[in-house]
Amino acid sequence: MSRALVNKYNIAGPRYTSYPTVPYWDNGTFSLNNWTDSLIKSFKESNSEEGISLYIHLPFCESLCTFCGCNKRITKQHSVESPYIKAVLKEWNLYLDLFDEKPIIKELHLGGGTPTFFSPENLSLLINGILKNSVLAENHEFSFEGHPNNTTREHLQTLYNIGFRRVSYGVQDYNETVQKAIHRVQPFENVKKATEAAREIGYTSVGHDIIFGLPFQNLKHVKETILKTKELLPDRLAFYSYAHVPWIKGNGQRGFEDSDLPSPELKRAQYELGKELLAEVGYHEIGMDHFALKADSLYKSMDSSSLHRNFMGYTASKTQAMIGLGVSSISDSWYGFSQNVKKIEDYYKALKEDIIPVYRGHILNEEDLIIRKHILNLMCGFKTAWTQDTLYFKELPETLIRLKEMEVDGLLSIDSNSIEVTKKGQPFVRNICMAFDLLLQRRQPNTQLFSMTV
Template sequence: MSHLIQKYNIPGPRYTSYPTVPYWDQETFSNAEWMNTLKKSFDESNEEEGISLYIHLPYCESLCTFCGCHKRITKRHDVESPYISAVLKEWALYCDFLGSRPKIKEMHLGGGTPTFFSPQNLKRLINGIFELADKADAYEYSFEGHPNNTTKEHLQALFDVGFRRVSYGVQDYNERVQKAIHRIQPFENVKKATEAAREIGYTSVSHDLIFGLPHQTLEHVEETILKTKSLRPDRLAFYSYAHVPWIKGNGQRGFKDEDLPSPNAKRQQYEEGKKLLTKVGYKEIGMDHFALESDSLYQSMVYGKLHRNFMGYTASKTQVMVGLGASSISDSWYSFAQNVKSLEEYERLVVDNVIPIYRGHILTEEDRVIRKHILNLMCRFKTVWGTEESYFPEISLAKDKLAEMEQDGLVVFGIDELRVTEKGQPFIRNICMAFDVLLHRKEPGTRLFSMTI
């Protein structure tokens, strides 16, 4: 396996969307067309399946140097109330346009650090959302919690308004690694936050782990996984550290490049970490994710309902995802739209009754076909193209690009179908790239993506 990882470890998209953001067509995009596609999709799907809602809460008290998210570092908590007012105003603008009450099936609070906000302000936010919306059947609401500042009051406040899943960013338990990434959180803090969630009644607790961090060794990864096992989170993510300082600037320069594990050491962390996670009882879900058999993410994989969007893997599909807050991305299935990133501009536009979109992409018929293939591969490890609706002219080029992977035992072709083997699952990003016709037509001249492994 090591020689294959070395062979296929190249820069590539994570495919939370197709087309990927660098290939969005700004010339054909307009805010008016985005809103039209949103209304069309909402009318088609709201009653039957509801919508997803992502709310970006960008504030953090300190900078974690591994983080690639859009954030604002401050210790001033007087920013909370104005920001929540802006998010609720943006939501009201959407609801006025949509014309009927949305049914929210999935909701996620991301950041930044959502638990930067007080329990009272978080409750105000969610109650404000539901003044204009209803809970869909079988809903699932989740938030990202920092183990150091997620209190019982935070957990209880969000539990009271329907949240049953919390995700804690753990990364690594080694003190030297934590100092390098400026994320000091002892195991005891994670244990306390995990147990508090379960005592209150949360049915799914998730931990995020990262390999390839500065000063991190294989022993650190194994120790972190074994400590994680003792807390038995229902699901977890095992991410590769994406070192992209050319995108995120000095935020990822809190250490030297030579402090990062060598490519061979990082590959070993990945391989041995996955083996250990499987050994201690976790089932692999799609790419980077693991879950206990009792968790809804595993059940959705078993029953073919696993979905992937800008929130990552989700247990069910909605055709519409609305993103609220600075930098959030929305998906109408027919188009994508991203909010402005500047907090000041975001709040100014919303106060002026403007939905704060600054870029996006209207999907062509070809885009929608290829998007389905990539979703099938990312969520089910197989896809078919035997029907008129699933065929695209460059399928022969995709097959040519997959020929070497077929020889390496990573994929198997059938009649008008492709199946990813168990051996090939770690290379799912590479396999999806074979279908990415926009990537083929215009190879990037500069570094755009993190390494695939």
């Protein structure tokens, strides 16, 4: 990849797990009532046909990983498990009260934090409590994030018995210097043991998360990590850029100096090297920063043009409604977004008062919905189209003008009623989406809100 292109397009920009992006939500006109109204509307339209998705945030970790931008609570006191599970089930029951029929659960994902901080028994109580007043979709997919150091065979077996068939392990990098810098020391043997145990039990998709652009990380480290990954051949991979946003996450991302981070050119070289090594053993690039083998559902969804992207990243199928449970979780009704309070104490307080613990959000207008579709098309399929009647919007001519220089640089082609991202342009898809992001264009931030695009 051209160094000139990297330097030119390496700017701060959203990762587009939503549109509008969180900094541009209209919290002034948002309310809990208009959020629940949008969810009820979405539920009535889609539950019987496609079901809903659930994301459950489990925020506890025993130690702090300094690369992590997630909402978490560091503690070694496992007495926190039971009250938190009771609170999540209370929140779920408040949502159930909104619906006139049982929800059909198509997807369920446990994220964190560290879901495997919780004991297998407590995870079983949580999931069975969720399922008690729900219906399982025939093709449901349950997944969870496991820490290789503390995911036991009992965790895997317990969740498998409930219906989980996919697990992803956070690997990041196998080099000891890098691991110490990000405070995430885990030997390859632990990842190998956790991966093989999942397969022996019967999990059909095992994923690994790998990060490039970490402090002290060089090309040799990335190569060694990918070579070790190839030994285990996980079904899918998230291979993504470290998002350095210490101004948002505070001291959790200040465990090293900015000068310890790789340059933009080195970061991109790390990605290109990893991509090349992964292609040698049959991995296919999926959207942005994801890879999968042909047998995995993520590849199949890309092949059938049903790939979807939301706050959980890329998913193999879409539901119109996604409910987030737990502190800081984000929900999506398609017509609106909402986010829960971030402090556990505030979360408990709202639930004690029988209030769904939402504190901010955004209800999408007609323009938002059109732009959202364009950005989803680009992020999932690297192309989008419009006519006067379908996905056309008033400021499209200005958007195409913003894209013209990218076309000259060979990043995309513009037709009379469509654009398509080229292979050369795929690493810059976030930049291309930014041209469609009308809220960002109208109100450019005075301070840095997002991580760098390359």
